[in-house]
Every structure is written in structure tokens, then in C-alpha cells.
Amino acid sequence: MAAVVMVLLGNWQLHRYQQRSATNERIDESSRVAPVALPEEVPAAWTRVTVTGEYDPANEILVRGRTVEGAVGYEVVTPLVRTDGPTVLVDRGWVPPSPSGAASMPKVPAPPKGR
Numbered sequence: 001m002a003a004v005v006m007v008l009l010g011n012w013q014l015h016r017y018q019q020r021s022a023t024n025e026r027i028d029e030s031s032r033v034a035p036v037a038l039p040e041e042v043p044a045a046w047t048r049v050t051v052t053g054e055y056d057p058a059n060e061i062l063v064r065g066r067t068v069e070g071a072v073g074y075e076v077v078t079p080l081v082r083t084d085g086p087t088v089l090v091d092r093g094w095v096p097p098s099p100s101g102a103a104s105m106p107k108v109p110a111p112p113k114g115r
Contacts, residue, residue: 038088053082055090055111062108068094078111 026046035048043049055078062074076092092111098104 038085040085051080051082051088051090052084052115053080053087054115055079055113056081056087057111060108060111062095062106064102066094071096073097074106074108076108 023046026044030046030048033048035050036043038049038051057078060076060078063077064074066073066075073094073096075094077089078092079087080090081087095106095108098106
């Protein structure tokens, strides 16, 4: 019985390895290809796109509990209001928590101004 379980777990691990390899290959491929204009339909995962508009910092949100290299902080997500389509959310990156703890907001760099 243990041998059957080990074979099943081995097959599961092989399947997970193949999935991760495919995802990593897609990420690597996207970094070698020039970005494309944001299409009307949802682009494939890991497709680099370009978009033009103005950031809307009044509606910016912080997503807490995001870990980068073992440190827990926030992802900064800011709406970008497009002139030629719907508003899109842009993940502007990660910021560490405030030195005074989770009760205070961290310092977040302002988004670029203008188009």
C-alpha cells in the first residue's frame, strides 16, 4: 500500500514540476518580447503591455500582507485612468510597513504626474 501512495505522490510532484516549468518558461519568454498595446480582451498571463493615461492617487489602495524576500509589507495598487478605454489597476510595487507598526500607514511614493 505504501508503494502505491509513493508512486501517486511521485506522479503528483512530476505534474507540479511540469506546470511550474511551463509557467517559468512563459515568464522568461515575455521578458524577451516587446510590450504590446493593451488589447480589448484580457491578455494571456505574463504578457507585457503598454497603456496610456493618468494615475488616480485618490483611489490608490494598499494590499497588506505581501511578502518580498521574507519581509512582510504592502503592494501599492493605483488606478490608471485611460483616455481610450476603461481604467486599469497598476501594481506599482512593494513598500515596507511603517516603522511604528501596522496601525500607521507606510510611506508610499507618489505616482508620476501627467500622462
